[in-house]
Amino acid sequence: MPTNEEVASAIVSHHQALQEGLAQRVAALHEAADRQDVIDAPRHELLEFLSAELLPHAAAEERTLYVVGDDSPAVMLVAAMIAEHRAIGARIQELELAGSALEAACTASSIQAVFEIHLEKENDRLLPMLVADERVSLVDRLAGMHEILGEEPAAASDWQGEAVVDVRSELPARRHGLIFATFEALAPGDAFVLVNDHDPKPLYYQFAAERDGEFSWEYLEQGPETWRVRIGRTASALAGPVQ
Numbered sequence: 001m002p003t004n005e006e007v008a009s010a011i012v013s014h015h016q017a018l019q020e021g022l023a024q025r026v027a028a029l030h031e032a033a034d035r036q037d038v039i040d041a042p043r044h045e046l047l048e049f050l051s052a053e054l055l056p057h058a059a060a061e062e063r064t065l066y067v068v069g070d071d072s073p074a075v076m077l078v079a080a081m082i083a084e085h086r087a088i089g090a091r092i093q094e095l096e097l098a099g100s101a102l103e104a105a106c107t108a109s110s111i112q113a114v115f116e117i118h119l120e121k122e123n124d125r126l127l128p129m130l131v132a133d134e135r136v137s138l139v140d141r142l143a144g145m146h147e148i149l150g151e152e153p154a155a156a157s158d159w160q161g162e163a164v165v166d167v168r169s170e171l172p173a174r175r176h177g178l179i180f181a182t183f184e185a186l187a188p189g190d191a192f193v194l195v196n197d198h199d200p201k202p203l204y205y206q207f208a209a210e211r212d213g214e215f216s217w218e219y220l221e222q223g224p225e226t227w228r229v230r231i232g233r234t235a236s237a238l239a240g241p242v243q
Contacts, residue, residue: 007138008127033101166195191232
């Protein structure tokens, strides 16, 4: 199992990838504006990156890294960083509504500037605080959180001994399909850990109806904010929910 330091290093690496991806797209928008070209394509690509990569990353951070007690030395820092998330969100809306290439380019640059300042605080101040806090386990907090760690499913599996499928950031319409696809890929005797933001008992009943006798179901955590369920593929008789 990795240490807090190793998890923090993985977070910093993902931050660098996000920073580089944002910088490339902002530069492309500026180049189009400088050439007085139509900016629709580079603006769309930037907005897609922000909505699919940066905003889910920010939301995942607030659910995990930014959960600190009132007695934590990081509490004021976290409040400021959440405010920066809100500022980025407001500027993204401005980018969508920008009426000229110059306005769009300037707004994109402001998003990049706020994000870079934000990452500097997180990398150099917040993460060292969390690593030094003996009460914090970054491994437990971030299991399966690919929005924070980057697309490293193998590493997430290594941490828990089993694959982790975190559907909290997925659209509800996609969740069951993703879960069943993961189940179908299991070999007999293998399992994965489902992480959800509500009790997935309706999913259990769907498994019972469609995969009777083929699965096991074990609650590892039951709320109030996070549910973790180990779902296994087995040839034995149907196992009911473990309470």
